[in-house]
Structure formats: structure tokens, C-alpha cells
Amino acid sequence: MPSPGVMGMAGMRPIEPAEPAVEAFFAAVADALRPLPAGTRAEILAELRLHLGRRWREEPGADVARLLAELGTPAEIAAQAGLPRRSGGLRSDTPAIVAIVLMALFWPVGLIVAGASGRCRVRSLAWATASSALGWVVTILFLVLSLVAAMHASTGPGPHAAREGVAVAGIVLAGVAGLIGGPLAGALHLIQALRRPAARPVLPASALLVVAAGGLLVAAATLWP
Amino acid sequence: MLWRMRDNPDDAAVIAQLRKGVVPYCALALMRSGPRYGYDLARALAQAGVVAGAGSVYPLLARLEDWGWIAATWRDGGPGGGPPRKYYALTAAGRAALAVFGERWQAFAGAVTDLLGPDAVPGGDGHGRDAPD
Numbered sequence: 345m346p347s348p349g350v351m352g353m354a355g356m357r358p359i360e361p362a363e364p365a366v367e368a369f370f371a372a373v374a375d376a377l378r379p380l381p382a383g384t385r386a387e388i389l390a391e392l393r394l395h396l397g398r399r400w401r402e403e404p405g406a407d408v409a410r411l412l413a414e415l416g417t418p419a420e421i422a423a424q425a426g427l428p429r430r431s432g433g434l435r436s437d438t439p440a441i442v443a444i445v446l447m448a449l450f451w452p453v454g455l456i457v458a459g460a461s462g463r464c465r466v467r468s469l470a471w472a473t474a475s476s477a478l479g480w481v482v483t484i485l486f487l488v489l490s491l492v493a494a495m496h497a498s499t500g501p502g503p504h505a506a507r508e509g510v511a512v513a514g515i516v517l518a519g520v521a522g523l524i525g526g527p528l529a530g531a532l533h534l535i536q537a538l539r540r541p542a543a544r545p546v547l548p549a550s551a552l553l554v555v556a557a558g559g560l561l562v563a564a565a566t567l568w569p
Numbered sequence: 570m571l572w573r574m575r576d577n578p579d580d581a582a583v584i585a586q587l588r589k590g591v592v593p594y595c596a597l598a599l600m601r602s603g604p605r606y607g608y609d610l611a612r613a614l615a616q617a618g619v620v621a622g623a624g625s626v627y628p629l630l631a632r633l634e635d636w637g638w639i640a641a642t643w644r645d646g647g648p649g650g651g652p653p654r655k656y657y658a659l660t661a662a663g664r665a666a667l668a669v670f671g672e673r674w675q676a677f678a679g680a681v682t683d684l685l686g687p688d689a690v691p692g693g694d695g696h697g698r699d700a701p702d
Binding site (some may be wrong): 373377380384387388391392394395397398413414415416417420421422423424425426 | 585588589592607608611615620621622623624625626627628629630631632635652653654655
């Protein structure tokens with residue numbers, strides 16, 4: 345039988361006391377469990393609600409605060425989920441963050457150190473590697489295009505100068521975006537993954553690569569005879 | 570974990586570490602003779618006093634399920650309708666993990682108790698002396 349999920353239970357009569365303290369409690373628990381995958385978090389919250397509802401039915405008229413206290417605090421619940429206590433989180437990750445920042449310039453070294461720290465998941469490292477490698481591929485294309493642009497250079501002002509100006513700008517943009525942006529996007533993604541392990545990886549890397557692709561397209565379009 | 574506790578050796582941190590390590594096996598032990606409902610496991614562990622609150626049991630069960638030590642299914646509500654309930658059972662891997670823990674626990678707990686000795690208990694009859702400040 346599939347899990348009922350939050351939507352499934354919405355159609356049923358209320359199963360727990362409808363008090364602000366209850367909603368505040370579950371909001372705090374949901375917040376404490378934020379690093380977990382959404383499905384796991386939803387199931388745990390569903391089970392907590394069912395537990396509270398059953399206790400409430402077993403002891404009608406019981407003090408809701410006492411029933412909530414039986415569940416423990418959101419921090420205690422998060423502790424059994426295997427999550428580190430908030431206060432220690434970022435401080436203890438400092439070595440990993442230093443390694444990740446190194447990635448911006450020396451990304452293979454940074455990736456190795458970040459991976460060895462044991463605090464980055466393999467999937468995050470894979471995304472960061474792909475972003476950095478793609479960035480350097482873009483840079484190599486930039487080098488190739490700049491050679492092509494050099495061969496097409498005209499010797500004086502004229503109708504081609506403006507086109508070449510735009511082409512050069514596009515090539516520089518692509519080169520900078522690739523060389524720095526690829527590894528930097530990978531580094532930003534790893535930092536984001538440290539704080540929110542369940543977050544989707546897409547945004548920072550793709551934004552910079554779109555910029556790089558745009559620069560390449562501009563350069564290619566203006567250079568094409 | 571321990572280096573963080575160096576700065577913060579309060580009761581809550583100490584007991585939290587103990588629970589994190591040992592309570593999963595307590596949960597497994599409750600399922601040894603057959604599958605149990607999550608609610609029953611939560612109540613039993615809370616009443617045994619090994620968890621901070623009954624709510625802690627649910628993320629613990631999620632972890633055990635992640636590790637492949639238990640398997641869970643949702644079942645219809647009890648007799649007379651009612652909300653659905655989650656039903657947990659040991660897997661072969663869970664049974665093996667529990668067996669290993671069971672072998673180790675007696676010896677380990679005994680060794681720790683011996684090491685701590687009567688001096689460790691406040692008001693005990695040991696004659697230990699503190700290190701000079």
C-alpha cells in the first residue's frame with residue numbers, strides 16, 4: 345500500500361488537535377529536518393502527526409503541551425535523523441570550504457582535497473567536476489577562436505572593425521566564463537551541497553555555462569564569413 | 570563528534586551520543602520476534618527511557634530503513650477504520666547487525682563499567698582524587 349503522504353491525509357477528518365502550538369511544533373520539526381530528502385522528511389512528519397493524533401484519541405482532553413513534550417524537541421528528533429547540531433555545522437566544515445575555494449583556481453587540487461575531506465557527496469563532486477571540466481573545454485574553444493580571429497584581423501579601420509570588436513568581446517567573455525566560471529560554479533555548488541545536501545545541483549553551474557555559451561555564439565556568429 | 574564535545578561536555582551532549590550509537594539496536598531488538606507498528610515501537614522505546622522523546626523514533630526508523638536493516642509498509646487503519654499505520658520488520662541484514670551488537674554489547678558495557686569503577690558515581694564510596702588544578 346503506498347504511503348498516504350500529506351495530500352492523502354488532507355481529505356480525512358482532522359486527526360490531531362488543531363492548535364497553534366501543534367502547527368508551530370511541526371513547522372520547527374520540518375525546519376530541523378530540512379537537510380533530509382523531501383520524501384523522507386514528509387514521511388517522518390506524517391508519522392509524527394499520526395502518533396500525536398493517536399495519543400490525543402487515547403487520552404481525550406489531555407493537555408496538548410504534555411503530548412507534544414512526549415515527542416521530544418525538534419532538535420532531539422533531528423539528532424536521531426543523523427543530522428549534526430546546527431551550531432557546529434559551518435565551523436567544522438571550514439577545511440572543506442577552504443578546499444572548495446581553492447577549486448576556483450586549481451580545481452583538480454581543490455576537488456581532491458574536498459573529496460578527501462569526506463564531507464562532500466560523490467554526486468556533488470561529480471557535478472563540480474563536470475562544471476569545471478566544461479569550463480575548461482570552453483576556454484580551449486576560446487583559444488581556438490582567438491586564433492581564428494587573429495587570422496581574420498584587418499589592418500585598419502573599416503566596416504569589419506566593429507564586427508571584430510564584437511567578436512573579440514564575445515571570445516573574451518567566453519574565455520573568462522569558462523576558465524574562471526566553470527570551476528567557480530563547481531565550487532559554489534559544493535558549498536551549497538555542504539549546507540543543503542538534498543538541494544538540486546543545477547543552478548550556479550548552468551547560469552555561468554549559459555553565459556559562456558552565449559559568448560561563444562556571439563563570437564562565432566560575428567566571425568562567420 | 571568527540572572533538573566537538575570537548576568544548577561542550579554537558580549532560581545533553583553525552584546522553585545524545587550514547588543514544589545515537591545504541592538506540593538503533595534497541596529498536597531492532599524490539600522487532601526480533603516479529604514486525605511491529607511504528608507507534609508501538611515509539612511508545613515502547615520512550616517508556617524504556619532510551620530515547621529523548623517518542624518522536625525521535627521515527628527518524629531513527631527512517632535511518633534503519635535506509636541502511637536496509639528494516640523494511641516498512643503502510644497498512645490500513647486498525648479495526649473500525651482510522652488513519653493508516655506504518656509496519657516495520659527486520660531484514661536479514663538487520664538481524665545480522667543485531668546479532669553482532671548483542672555479542673559485543675555485554676562485554677563492552679561490562680568493560681566500561683569496570684573502568685569507570687565506583688569513583689565515577691557521585692556520592693559513591695570510592696576514594697578517588699582529582700588531578701591538582
